[in-house]
Amino acid sequence: MPTLWFLIVALMMVAYVVLDGFDLGAGVCHFCVAHTGEERRQVLRAIGPVWDGNEVWLLAAGGTLYFAFPLLYASSFSGFYLPLMMVLWMLMGRGLAVELRSHLGSPVWRSFFDGIFVLASSLLTIFYGAALANVIRGVPLDQTGYFFEPLWTNWRVGAQTGILDWYTVLAGVVAFAALAQHGALYLVTKTQAEINLRARHFASVIWPLVLLLTLASLAATIHVQPAVLGNFQAHPVWYFIPVAVFGSLIVMAYQLRCVAADAAGAAKHEKAAFACSCVYLAGMLGGAAVGAYPEVLPARDPQYSLTIYNTATGAHGMRVGLVWWCIGIVLAAGYFVFIYRKFRGKVGAEAEGPY
């Protein structure tokens, strides 16, 4: 049963990163792909109707984590106190920027919220990458099951780690680049003309960087936390995940070329490239989940590690939860299909809606 809930929480996290990831990525490349005020409105119109629903995946995943693994929630949220509070402030800034930008016509007002949007989105991607790296690398848990990490110590991966060290910063940069590309590819599918071209160019330029950073992060992860290889070696079938990660990157590059070459079928290739990016992100997170299982928060001193077994709630609660979770996820999936269909197609320059 704990394994099933581990899977559920992991799936919800993947859904969050894939969905809200493109909102954040659109924020990262906002200034690069949209130059005029009108173009920036189009970027916001592309994510406007869906960003809030996407962010709900974070809350729903958090809530699910809370009830299925209470000790994990308690320990990690209090231990990562300072970065989480900053994540909160960034999430607040991003939400306000997207929703309030269009309330006034003043260019100063709009530029101000554009700036908040870019800054908050960019920092969020870096924080998310660093957070995941902290969970992979392990934290200084003691016998009480709690820890507290300062923002940084000596930037090395030692016994007294900080939130930021060379490894977690590297992961932050990986997340920044990968989500920027993800957001750009989403904008490619949702926009036309100039923005479409610039977004495509942005994705192509950043592609080699993403490839290099992915390789580097893979090497660094194996160096910092060799235990992640355990599950892969025991069950080689999981090696399909790294294959999918690199495969999706390569197909993505091919599809981007096709968009340029084949104007008639461009829309199809644009969607395929974005789908590759989704697979890439899901693969990166899935690989981390497989590497970590059954540990969910490794300790620097391995005997204190938190696993799905020593953090899980009682069996009855998990069984009951499964019933409503299945109903809830079907409903949620239904809303998402409905909303994405309602707002499908490219956004245009004409003024409809508020963004």
Added chain:
Amino acid sequence: MDSALLIHRLHFAFTVTFHYLFPQLTMGLAPLIVALKTWALRRNDETWNQAARFWARIFGINFVLGVVTGIPMEFQFGTNWAHFSRFAGGVIGQTLAMEGMFAFFLESAFLGLFLYGEKRLSRWGHWSAGVLVFVGSWLSGYFIIATDAWMQHPVGYMPGPQDVQLQSFRRLVLNPWALWQYAHNMSGAVITGAFVMTAVGAFYLLSQQHREHGRIYVKVGVVAGLICSCVQLFPTGDRQGRLVARYQPVTLAAMEALYTTQHGAPLHMIGQPDVENRKIDNPVSIPKMLSFLTYKRWNAEVQGLDAFPQQDWPQNIPLLYYSYHMMVGLGTIFIAVMALAALWLWRGCLYESKPMLWVLLLMFPFPYIANTAGWLTAEIGRQPWLVYGLLRTSEGYSRNVSAGNGMFTLLGFLGMYTLLAILFLFLIRREIEHGPES
């Protein structure tokens, strides 16, 4: 008091109090907007449709603020109240996760469609989106109330060595405390929505603009306000009070500053609790009324604080007493004001009565105060327990987060929320100034 404990308590109290300024209006406006929209469609009346759109815009701004100030609430269970989360997460995590799965997804999906998708939907399709937003926001309220109700009156759990585990899902979700608290809280939210709607209508009538809209808002607001103000007192407030008397008698004694157990206990309308001398100063009381209200018998015995060990008393008796009396006093004034306004409305002279319109305009902050005071009563009344009878507040906070770190983020939230409040007032003022016809 341990300074880290105090800071973590202030942290949650401040962020949740500020947060609830927004949901109380969105939850209160949601049924009123659905009513406006229904009327517009059935009568095919464009003015009512404009009215629904105008209030949906106000709703939208409040919703954004509610969302951004709401995210920190879920996080803080883990960041600032880790030991509580570990202890109770297996039970209240259920209701909190369900809020995400059943309420937030619904609300976030259909609010955008309701606000901006009118052209993409049929008329009744748009109406349905409004109804779904209403359902989503009220479901969200239920899951939060069920969570709080479990902390007030824990049911359906099984104690373990370090935590509690779920034993009965049905009892958790159908906690009798939750049902009455929900009814009381939601009618309180509609009171806020109704008073705000009335105040905007009164403002338009007094300033001689958008008069047709002004009349609609005053009419809808006064009718909804009168109904909910009455429901707030009876049956919901009455039943909530009886639950407190039954399950938290020490809280009732502290709310009334009743230090000694007595038969035929009086109800203090006014007076200041004197904690040191254990009495009440300058009381204006109705003899035997407290006994009657609590047990429906004039001579019933009501337990005073002296019947309980002092370590189980709520620590801040004056604040509890004043919050409770403020809530009840304001609730009574709401009934009086709305009854008077309804009488004027019925006689057909409300829209021209300047003094009454001024009263209705100036009343709008008070439901916010009453709702806040009500929540203070519930949460201070629960002290010294975090989960009543099971976990003390002093055992629940994150001991690995120091007072300094807590202070840093508390100050951060204070600053940030001050800016948010200014931004909010600025945007709402703009909407009201632009008016419903733009």
